Amino acid sequence: MTDMPGRPPQHATATGAERAFESALPAEWTAEARRHDYGIDYDVEIFLDGQATGLRFGVQVKGAAELTGNPSARIRQATLNYWSRQDQPILIVLWEQASNTLWWMWHHKIDMTGVRPAESYTIPFPTDQTWDDRTAEQILQEVAAWRAWQTPMGELPLSVTLRGEGTVAGIDVGRVVGRIRRRLEYFPALFEVRRTPRTVLYLSLDVHPEKAVLWISGGPSSTLHYENLPNPQIRGYRRFLHFGWAQIGWPYGSPMSSFAGMAELVAHAPTGETVV
Numbered sequence: 001m002t003d004m005p006g007r008p009p010q011h012a013t014a015t016g017a018e019r020a021f022e023s024a025l026p027a028e029w030t031a032e033a034r035r036h037d038y039g040i041d042y043d044v045e046i047f048l049d050g051q052a053t054g055l056r057f058g059v060q061v062k063g064a065a066e067l068t069g070n071p072s073a074r075i076r077q078a079t080l081n082y083w084s085r086q087d088q089p090i091l092i093v094l095w096e097q098a099s100n101t102l103w104w105m106w107h108h109k110i111d112m113t114g115v116r117p118a119e120s121y122t123i124p125f126p127t128d129q130t131w132d133d134r135t136a137e138q139i140l141q142e143v144a145a146w147r148a149w150q151t152p153m154g155e156l157p158l159s160v161t162l163r164g165e166g167t168v169a170g171i172d173v174g175r176v177v178g179r180i181r182r183r184l185e186y187f188p189a190l191f192e193v194r195r196t197p198r199t200v201l202y203l204s205l206d207v208h209p210e211k212a213v214l215w216i217s218g219g220p221s222s223t224l225h226y227e228n229l230p231n232p233q234i235r236g237y238r239r240f241l242h243f244g245w246a247q248i249g250w251p252y253g254s255p256m257s258s259f260a261g262m263a264e265l266v267a268h269a270p271t272g273e274t275v276v
Helices: 009-024 077-084 135-149 173-185 238-245 259-267
Strands: 030-033 042-048 051-064 072-076 090-096 101-106 120-124 158-164 191-193 202-207 211-216 222-225
Touching: 009 030, 009 051, 009 090, 009 101, 042 135, 051 077, 051 135, 072 077, 072 090, 077 120, 101 135, 158 173, 173 191, 173 202
Parallel strands: 051 090, 158 191, 158 202
Antiparallel strands: 030 042, 042 051, 072 120, 090 101, 202 211, 211 222
């Protein structure tokens, strides 16, 4: 047999991943492949009922013949930097050929808290975040929320959901959540505490026995692991307000237009109680 050029298996896997992603998108959405790939494979525009929405997002597609363990992908720091400079949110999609499964996650939801700087990282995907019939609507809501964050002051007051369970250093989490609620309610022009968000733009704080997670629709998330704190008794509930919000600021000059400024106000709001 005459010797002919071969095609590396990695190329076939990459093509399979791209085809799986394109097939998963709603038929009325458009996906334009980028000719030169510097970390973004597609620009996707969302259409509803045949009408343009002006909502767009970038996509990086990863492929693997067969995964071992939980789904994850290797991503370079330079690529993370590039995504952070984009004027649209970036969706990361992972396809496994063996199971024909797509996982997805947003770049701005990657939690790098406590991760040491390196040239590249293994980024885990949420194991329950596989592509299904609900994914398109979830993507639309997140892109709309991300857009809203670009002009955040028009969304005030921000909806906030608070949840908690168990105990932290022997203290009932319900007390922690209750005190945070009272601090937030001291600033009704900035926050409204609700069981369910009023708009696509909202904050969610979940306090657990081993960690606290701040989740922001359309924005980054942050996790505080208590074992990383210098004081094992976790004194001062203002930590729960500072740990994530102080890292997430909007590019405006006024302290009132950044989470850091808001967190500073809330952390010092009177509650009528002595903070443990």
